[in-house]
Amino acid sequence: MKSEISIKINDKFKAEYAKGYPLVVKEALENPEVLKSEGSILKLVDKQGRFLAKGYYGLQNKGYGWVLTREENDIVDQGFIERKLATAIGRRKPFFSDSETTAFRVFNGEGDGFGGLIIDYYDGFYLISWYSEGVYTFKDQVIAALQNVADCKGIYQKKRFDTKGQYIEEDDFVTGERGEFPMIVKENGVNFAVYLNDGAMTGIFLDQRDVRNAIKQKYAKGKTVLNTFSYTGAFSVAAALGGAVKTTSVDLAKRSSSKTIEQFSVNGIDFETQDILVMDVFNYFKYAKRKELKFDVVILDPPSFARSKKYTFSTSKDYTNLMKEAIAITEKNGVIVASTNSASFGMKKFKGFIDKAFKELGGKYSIVEEFTLPSDFRVQKEFKEGDYLKVLFVKLG
Template sequence: MKQEMTVKVNDKFKAAYAAGYPLIEKEALMDTQMLKEEGALLRLTDAQGRFLARGYYGKQNKGLGWIWTRNEEESIDQAFMERKLAKSINRRQPYFDDPATTAFRVVNGEGDGFGGLTIDYYAGYYLLSWYSEGIYTFKADIIAALQNVVEFKGIYEKKRFDTKGQYIEDDDFVAGERGEFPLIVKENGMNYAIYLNDGAMTGIFLDQRDVRRTIRDTYAKGKTVLNTFSYTGAFSVAAALGGAAKTTSVDLAKRSSSKTIEQFSVNGIDYEQQDILVMDVFNYFKYAKRKELKFDMVILDPPSFARSKKYTFSTSKDYTNLMREAIAITEKNGIIVASTNSASFGMKKFKGFIDKAFKEEGKKYSIVEEFTLPADFRVQKEFKEGDYLKVLFLKLK
């Protein structure tokens, strides 16, 4: 049995926890000195000792842990995990029933009551991503529960809780049979090559599924498309399959070229007819201006933070300048797809960055599409911060 400690909650946080707030914040606890071993169960009470919730201690950039249950009689064991997992899996049944999409999220952290853990499904394989040492101490019960609840080919994991923010390299295989990679998954009928055994990333960000489909179905036909911070070229593939005249993919990482070639190839697209460039995006903007290049569509999906030899990019500080660079090389009546996965600000502030950029450039625009997380990335209404994705399709006037 795990050690359980009783921790009192400050009065000003009491109502939030009673209402369903899932994050255990440092400021909410009256005494944090007793918190030593990550994974310890925490019995949260009010100042008078009345039960509020049961959670666990696990340091994450967001707080000190997450709530498991508000039922005082509920034990945190394998049976508990099975009940929660079964509920999460059942919510995704429409995705399991759709042959055109074989990659999606089945547990979205606190949105499904598993703060600190996500579970993704890839064509018969399950991938667990652990975001704190605390949640990782529940691994045995969670893996056993998953094996009882789902049919699977194999189970993999990613340990993402190193204190320096680095991915912990390990043998990522957990159970079942090892996959043969790349594993080809489908997304709205498109093919993507993914790897569950090759570092922190799999090759595709599942939260952009609806955006990729919209690019393919509505905006790409006959257009020249620039995909910046292109990673493995997933947006470029969607654009090409939508009939884009040409795509240009730009990313600083050397592996991006071979990965993007692979994604085009598994869709039967001649990658030699596309431009794939390994270079700093900001240098590319300068090059494009010098050559007087313009694009019908520019896709901006930068990481929240990035560093190259010449530049340091932070979304909260630099998105306005990035947007100005994009405006300068977008055709009249063109589309800019502005995206960020930064959880440090909301949609209103994001729109403010964009508005400022257009004003500084003396240009006008309209928002023609707006996206947040897709339905499988479930968000808890008491924790709006969990809805981190913000995507706007902007039409230049």
């Protein structure tokens, strides 16, 4: 049985928790000194000792833990977790019955009622991501609960918190049957090679599913496509299958080249007909300008923060300049797919970055389409930061 700690919430935040805010933030706590061991159950009370909510203590970059229930008599045990998982899986029924998409999110942290815990589905296998030492203390209960409510071929895990050298598993395998990698999953009929046993990343970002499909269905046919910060080339594959005449994928990571070749190959595309460059994106922009290269579609999906030998990139500071670089090598009436996964600002501010870039260059544009997270990435309306993905299809005037 986990120990339970009463934590006092100041008057400023009391109303927020009453409304359903799920993140336990430092500024809300009157007595943070009582927090000792991560994974402890937190009983949130107001200054008069009246019950507000119950959660757990787990340090994340976002805060000190998460609210799990507003019922004082709820016990956070395996049965509690099973109910949360069963509800989440029930919400994804349409995905489970779609043979054209075999990889998606099953449990999205606080959006499904348990912050810090993410579970993704890959063609019968489940991948659990733990975002704090606190949530990791629930490991045995979560795994047992998942096996009780889902038909699991096998379970893998990723620890996305600083383990300080502890908890090192051989290959992230937890239980069940071991997968054969690369595992080929489908997304709207497109094949992707994924690895559940090879470091932090699997080979595909599931949150961009709808964006890739839009590129394939509506924007790629007969076009030249530049995919910057291309990672494993998933956008390039979608564009090629959508009829792009040529794709160019640019990423600084050396592994990106072999990974992109693999993604083209599992879709029967001759990678030698595409350009795959291991190069700093900012150097590529200079090269493209020098060679007077222009593209019909340019995809900008940078990490929130990136550092190379010459450049440091931060979305909140540098996206306008990145957009200006992209505008310079986009054909008239071309489209820039501007994307960010930064949770530190909303769509309105992101649109402001785009607008500023065009104003500074004296150009015209229209936003023809916009996307946020797909439906399997369930978000809680009281926690707007959870809806982190912002994608704009920007057409040059």
